[in-house]
Amino acid sequence: MTEPSATPPPVSRRRLLGYAGAGAAVGAAGFAGGIGAARATDGPHGEGVDRYAFHGTHQAGIVTPAQDRLHFAAFDVTATSRAELLLLLKAWTAAAAAMTQGRPVGGGVPLPYDAPPGDTGEAAGLPPGRLTLTFGFGPSLFRDADGKDRFGIADRQPAALRRLPHFPADALQEQRSDGDLCVQACADDPQVAVHAIRNLSRIAFGSAALRWSQLGFGRTSSTSTSQATPRNLFGFKDGTANLKAEEPKAVDEHVWVGQGDDDGAAWLADGSFLVARRINMMIETWDRTSLREQETLVGRDRHVGAPLSGGTEFTEPDLSLKGNDGQPLVAMSSHVRLAHPTQNNGVRMLRRGYNFTDGNDDLGRLDAGLFFIAYVRDPATQYIPMQTRLSRDDGLMEYLRHTGSGLFAVPPGVRKGGFLGDTLLT
C-alpha cells in the first residue's frame, strides 16, 4: 500500500510524462466565444482551450460545443445499499474531475510495483481532448421492476422520469436500452473518451456493471454557432435548427429544469433530461433512392441544406409556400416539417447526436446510423409527442429503425466539494 501522506498536488498527464508546460493549444479556436460555464478553470495550467471545467451550475457536455467523438455507456447498479451507491458516485466524481482535466485517475499516486496501476494508462501523453463527462439517472434507479424503492429515493423520482413509451415501428433491443445510470463521454479523441468510460467502468465493478455502450463519431449536431453544421450518414446537414449555447434564454426555457418544475424532485433543478435513441439507418436502400425523393423526405436541399421553400441553410422553412401542384414545397410528411417547433407547440430540444457504424449485420449490411441524444426540460411535452408524430408520419421512417432507447434524469453540475447526485442523495 502507499505511504499514508497528504494528497499530492494534482499531476497532469503531461507533467507525469515529463512534458510539463507544453502548450495546450489544440486548434480549437472555434469555440473561443463559448459561454462562461464551459470555459476551463479547473486545470493546473489555468484557462486553456483543450479542457472544460468539471464543476459548475450545470454539468458540462450539454451546451458545451459538441466534440467530435462519443462513448456513451449505461450501467446497472448492483449495489444494494444507499451507502454503496454513495461511495460509487463519490469515486466517479473524483475520477471525472481528474480525467476531464487531463489528469490520471488516482492522481498519479505511485503504487507498489506488484499492484495494478491506478489509471489504465492508454490516455497518458494525450491532451485532455476537451473531454466532458455527463451523468444521468434512469427510472430504474428509483424503483425496480416490481416498483420497490431501491435506495430510499423513490419518493424523489421526477414525475417525467419514466421508461419511454413504445413508439410506432420501434424495434428496440433490450441489450441496447435503459439502465440505472448513464455516462456520456465526449472528446475530440476517441481514445480519450474510451479511456474515461473504461476507468469509470472499472471503478464501478462491484457496485455497477456496464449494461450497454455506444461509440459515436462525427457529431451530427452543432450546439454552438461557432460550429459548422455537420452531416449525418444520409449525407444531409443535421442540426441546423438546433438550440445553441449562444441562446441562453432559449436554453433556460427548453433545457434546464427549473426550480418549481417538479415539487417532488427539487433536486433536479439546473439539471435536465437526456433522451438516448440508437437509430439504425437503412443505408443500402437509401443509397438507391433518387435525390428527388431524398430531398422530399428530408425537406431540405442536400448540398446547401436550405429548406425546399428556398433561401440558405439558416432560412426558416416556409411551411405554407406552395408549388404549382398546390402542394407545399416542404412536403407534409417531410422530416423538417414534422420536427419544426411550429408543428410541436413551440418546443425545441438540444440535440447532441453522433454518427455510428458498428461494423455490419449478418446480411452484410452496414450496422450504422445515428445515435440520437437530446437534452430537454420535460420529455413528456418535448420529446415524446414529437417522436410519436415522427414515428407515425415521417417519410424518413421508411429508412430508419430505432434499436435502442433510454431516458435519464441529469442532475445539476457538481459544486466544488460536492459529488454527483448529492442534491438527490443527501
Next chain:
Amino acid sequence: MKNRRLAAALVAGVSLPALAACTDNSSSSSDATDGRTIAVTSSSDACDLSSDTAPSGRLVFTIKNTGQEVTEFYLYAADGKRIVAEVENIGPGLSRTLVVNADAATYVPACKPGMKGTGIRSELTVTESGGSGKASAAVQEQVDQANAAYREYVEDESGQLLAGTRRFVAAYTSGDDARARTLYPTVRVHWERIEPVAESFGDLDPKMDAREADLEAGQKWTGWHRIEKDLWPPSDQPYTALTKAERATYADQLLADTETLHGRIGKLTFTVDQIGNGAKSLLDEVATGKVTGEEEIWSHTDLYDFQANIDGARVAFEGLRPVLKQKDPALESEIADRFTALESMLAQYRVGADGFVSYEKLDTTQVKQLSDAVNALSEPLSKLTAAVTL
C-alpha cells in the same frame, strides 16, 4: 411495412409527364467543357441563359432561382406549346439541374417566376452534333402501352385480392382455421404484388397491413397481421385467442377495407416514373422486411411475400423493358439477368405448386445469399426510372 413514398405521388395527384426528360439534379462534370451545360438564371423579371446555342444530345441545364418567388423552368418545342422538359417548384435561392436529350431543332426556354403566365421566353438553337435523344413516336407508344398494361395488372391483382379475402374471412369466421392458414399466404400474394400502390393510401394501409411493432401506444390493431397472430398464436408469450364475435369484427373490417381499396385502385392511372419507382420500392420491401423474416413474424410465410414482391417488380420491369432496351440496352440485360438469378435462388425453397418453406427453415448463410441477390438486383433496378424517363 408502411410505404409512404408513393403516397405523395399517387394520392396527392402529383404527376410527371409520361416522357418528360426530367432527371433533376444529376450532373456530369464533363458536360461543362463542351457547351452541353447551360446556366439559367431565373430572377423576378428575367430568364438568362448562358448560351443560346448548344449541340444536340445530352444537355444539362442548371437553373438558379435568384428571385423572391418560387419559379419553374420549361423547355418548349419550337411551337412554344409542347413541353420537352421541365423543372417545377424551385424555391427562392435554390438551384436545380435538368438533364435533357435534345435533337437538333429550335426550342423555347421559359422561366416562370411565381409559376404564373406563359413565362419569360427566349430561343435556344440546338445544332446537329451526331448526338440525339430522340423520343420517337414508337417509344411514346411503348410508354403508353406500359402504362396501360401496368394499370390493368394492378386492377387485376386487386380484384383477386378482394375475391381471395372473401374466401379467407369466410374460413376464418367459420372457425375453419386450417383452411384460413392455407389461404393466408396465397391471398396475401395479391397484396404483396402491388404493395407500393396498395400502401399509398395512407388511411387504409395502417388498418390493413400494420404489424404489431408498428403501432403507437393506444392504437387499435386490425388487419391481416392481427388475424395472423390469432391463427398462429405465439408459444413464448401469453396470448388470448379471439372470440367468435371478435373474429367477425376483424374479418368484416378487413373485407370492407379491401373493397374500399379495390374501388380506389380502379380510378388510378400510372406514369413511367411511378412504375419504375414502384419496382424499386418492391425490392426495398424485400430487403427491409421479407429477407429478414420480420413481415410474417407469426406465420413465417415471408417467402411467399418475397416472391410476390419480385413478381410485382418483374411485371413493372417487363412493361418498361422495350423502352429500356432502346435507351440503355446494357442496363436492360443486367436487370433481366439479375431477376433470373434471384428468382432461381428463391425457387430452391418452393414447396408444391405455389408454396414455400417456412422462413424459420432458412439458415443464416441462405438468408445472406438471398440478401446478396436482392442487393445485386436492386442496385441496377434503382437506375431504371432515370433511364426510361430520359
